[in-house]
Amino acid sequence: xxxIDQTTREILELAAKHFNVPAGTLAPDDDFFKKLGIDSLQTxxxxxxxxxxxxxxxxxxxxxxxxxxxxxxxxxxxRL
Amino acid sequence: MxxxxxxxxxxxxxxxxxxxxxxxxxxxxADRERENERLTYRDFKDRALPxxxxxxxxxxxxxxxxxxxxxxxxKWLISAYAIFFCGGVLVPLDFKLTPGEQWQLLTHSGAxxxxxxxxxxxxxxxxxxxxxxxxxxxxxxTEASPNADLAGARRWEAGQANKAAPTFVPRARNDLATIxxxxxxGGRPKGCMxxxxxxxxxxxxxxxxxxxxxxxRYLSILPTxxxxxxxxxxxxxxxxxATVVHLRTLRPEFVRDAFAKYKxxxxxxxxxxxxxxxxxxxxxxxxxxxxxxxxxxALVAVNKALTKSxxxxxxxxxxxxxxxxxxxxxxxxxxxxxxxxxxxxxxxxYDLGIPVANGYGLTEAGTAITVNDLHPFRADTVGKxxxxxxxxxxxxxxxxxxxxxxxxKTVMSGYLNEPELTAETIVDGWLKTGDLxxxxxxxxxxxxxxKKNMIVTEEGKNIYPExxxxxxxSLAVKEFCVFAAxxxxxxxxxxxxxxxxxxxxxxxxxxxxxLRKSIAQLNSRLLNYKRIxxxxxxxxxxxxxxxxxxxxxxxxxxxxxxxxxxxxLPV
Numbered sequence: 274x275x276x277i278d279q280t281t282r283e284i285l286e287l288a289a290k291h292f293n294v295p296a297g298t299l300a301p302d303d304d305f306f307k308k309l310g311i312d313s314l315q316t317x318x319x320x321x322x323x324x325x326x327x328x329x330x331x332x333x334x335x336x337x338x339x340x341x342x343x344x345x346x347x348x349x350x351x352r353l
Numbered sequence: 354m355x356x357x358x359x360x361x362x363x364x365x366x367x368x369x370x371x372x373x374x375x376x377x378x379x380x381x382x383a384d385r386e387r388e389n390e391r392l393t394y395r396d397f398k399d400r401a402l403p404x405x406x407x408x409x410x411x412x413x414x415x416x417x418x419x420x421x422x423x424x425x426x427x428k429w430l431i432s433a434y435a436i437f438f439c440g441g442v443l444v445p446l447d448f449k450l451t452p453g454e455q456w457q458l459l460t461h462s463g464a465x466x467x468x469x470x471x472x473x474x475x476x477x478x479x480x481x482x483x484x485x486x487x488x489x490x491x492x493x494x495t496e497a498s499p500n501a502d503l504a505g506a507r508r509w510e511a512g513q514a515n516k517a518a519p520t521f522v523p524r525a526r527n528d529l530a531t532i533x534x535x536x537x538x539g540g541r542p543k544g545c546m547x548x549x550x551x552x553x554x555x556x557x558x559x560x561x562x563x564x565x566x567x568x569x570r571y572l573s574i575l576p577t578x579x580x581x582x583x584x585x586x587x588x589x590x591x592x593x594x595a596t597v598v599h600l601r602t603l604r605p606e607f608v609r610d611a612f613a614k615y616k617x618x619x620x621x622x623x624x625x626x627x628x629x630x631x632x633x634x635x636x637x638x639x640x641x642x643x644x645x646x647x648x649x650x651a652l653v654a655v656n657k658a659l660t661k662s663x664x665x666x667x668x669x670x671x672x673x674x675x676x677x678x679x680x681x682x683x684x685x686x687x688x689x690x691x692x693x694x695x696x697x698x699x700x701x702x703y704d705l706g707i708p709v710a711n712g713y714g715l716t717e718a719g720t721a722i723t724v725n726d727l728h729p730f731r732a733d734t735v736g737k738x739x740x741x742x743x744x745x746x747x748x749x750x751x752x753x754x755x756x757x758x759x760x761x762k763t764v765m766s767g768y769l770n771e772p773e774l775t776a777e778t779i780v781d782g783w784l785k786t787g788d789l790x791x792x793x794x795x796x797x798x799x800x801x802x803x804k805k806n807m808i809v810t811e812e813g814k815n816i817y818p819e820x821x822x823x824x825x826x827s828l829a830v831k832e833f834c835v836f837a838a839x840x841x842x843x844x845x846x847x848x849x850x851x852x853x854x855x856x857x858x859x860x861x862x863x864x865x866x867x868l869r870k871s872i873a874q875l876n877s878r879l880l881n882y883k884r885i886x887x888x889x890x891x892x893x894x895x896x897x898x899x900x901x902x903x904x905x906x907x908x909x910x911x912x913x914x915x916x917x918x919x920x921x922l923p924v
Contacts, residue, residue, distance in 0.1 A: 304877045304881075306881035307877065307881070307884075312625060312811075312812075312881075313625075313812060313881070313882075314605060314625060314626065314629050317603060317604050317605060318604075318605060320604065321604050321605075321606060330385070332472075332601070332602070333424070333601070333602050333603060333604075334424065334448075334470070334472040334473070335472070337448070337449065338449075338451065338880070340877070340880075340881060
């Protein structure tokens with residue numbers, strides 16, 4: 274079982290890879306809309322990638338209103 | 354299609370539709386690759402009537418308001434019909450609002466009943482605001498797990514066991530059917546009071562251009578609380594016996610698959626989604642080997658030439674088979690709304706033989722005012738007025754551009770609890786849209802920006818600056834306010850609109866890095882589409898009324914003298 278820190282780290286790595294930004298430039302409290310300059314649809318694309326990685330299903334309502342990696346990680350952690 | 358001229362209300366029309374099309378499929382609900390359920394109109398009625406009876410047993414009376422906060426799913430439509438069956442007034446609220454905003458609108462609307470999904474209710478129940486919603490006596494939640502803490506709500510599904518017959522309550526055309534919030538979660542909620550007549554008339558006009566029939570399948574992606582989806586994703590298809598397809602997830606890959614899987618006839622999207630679809634298709638075309646690419650481009654050119662005067666769906670489907678197969682092969686049009694769409698995006702799809710029903714409308718006018726009739730397709734305009742719509746442009750400048758006014762049976766009766774605002778907005782029967790436009794010689798409306806202090810995002814969200822100011826209240830400056838940048842510095846454009854924060858500093862204070870950081874931090878509390886994009890430092894006291902309200906128009910006039918590029922600083 275992953276710890277929340279591990280989950281967060283993996284999400285940051287996936288996001289950096291998906292949006293082609295250097296690894297290590299993203300932090301848990303970053304607002305991903307702002308930091309990555311992405312829109313709501315691009316966020317959904319990232320979620321699909323995260324789901325595949327963790328092998329979970331994250332319903333859309335679970336991520337409603339979430340805009341930082343730390344909160345996103347906690348939602349994912351609760352489904353692992 | 355039912356003859357809507359014979360009907361007095363949405364409820365009466367839907368009631369007949371459920372009987373007339375009893376054996377047709379009315380709803381398909383899917384979640385990712387799974388199909389959750391498939392209901393005939395008879396099944397729909399069998400689910401809606403027990404709910405109507407449950408509401409009536411819970412003392413839900415004629416003209417009482419019932420709010421719904423749900424994602425797009427079959428229970429949305431079933432619940433809405435049950436409310437209309439009882440003669441109630443539906444208050445569809447945006448599930449994407451924060452719980453605080455939802456409570457505010459629940460209170461403002463005076464809702465007696467709330468129907469919502471458990472995950473939404475869980476957040477609402479945990480948030481303060483319930484005590485203010487004094488009229489609310491019954492809360493029904495869907496899909497709560499067996500051990501869920503219902504926090505005073507009841508299970509929607511439990512009502513299905515109620516076998517006693519409910520009483521149908523007839524309503525008149527001028528009775529209130531819905532209260533739809535066009536915006537205003539800040540100080541002044543704008544609850545558009547829509548009558549049954551508004552919907553009946555709009556439905557006749559829209560289906561005359563974009564008809565539905567049994568076997569047609571509409572993919573419901575736009576939230577159904579949105580005026581467009583309510584009309585073309587519920588009322589329109591239902592009175593024609595068509596099918597509505599709901600997806601429980603809006604991940605792009607599942608949306609794409611749904612077109613082919615369910616052989617979709619129509620879909621409504623906001624410009625952001627349309628552009629995303631364009632991007633995906635363009636990437637696929639770009640990846641074709643050069644030989645195939647040349648052939649493909651030639652076919653697109655042939656299709657473009659042959660569809661210049663009007664769409665020829667059969668021909669386009671044969672010419673550009675692979676593209677159309679990807680969309681299921683039966684797509685008749687993509688309806689785009691909620692915000693302005695760039696002409697090149699519209700043209701991209703039309704050239705592929707996929708007409709885009711581009712139009713212009715606002716909730717206050719009962720969904721759509723103008724729609725492209727496709728004869729011929731015009732990407733540079735928002736089309737001609739729909740049948741029954743009187744549209745004129747007033748106070749035109751030297752280029753013929755002025756404010757667009759609308760008069761029609763589809764225009765709302767007013768804003769709830771806002772007689773002054775209503776009187777300012779509807780003058781002598783004409784709705785002042787606040788949008789700037791002009792008619793071209795062919796009678797098509799072209800839009801050129803806004804007269805009002807607001808922006809519309811590509812996701813179709815109306816943002817009024819006053820509504821987001823509360824977030825900046827703790828800011829250590831002398832005074833501040835938020836503006837739509839285009840309201841200060843008008844641009845003849847409906848895209849790329851942004852908000853700016855205007856601050857007046859204390860004597861001796863400067864815009865330090867620390868102050869900028871606090872602005873950024875407060876800004877991040879707003880949902881991403883509501884955020885400000887620039888800071889303006891203003892050196893004088895804001896002009897104010899006797900009651901100390903900021904005279905926004907006067908301040909905007911003064912700010913307009915400043916150079917935008919030099920004045921607006923990054924957040």
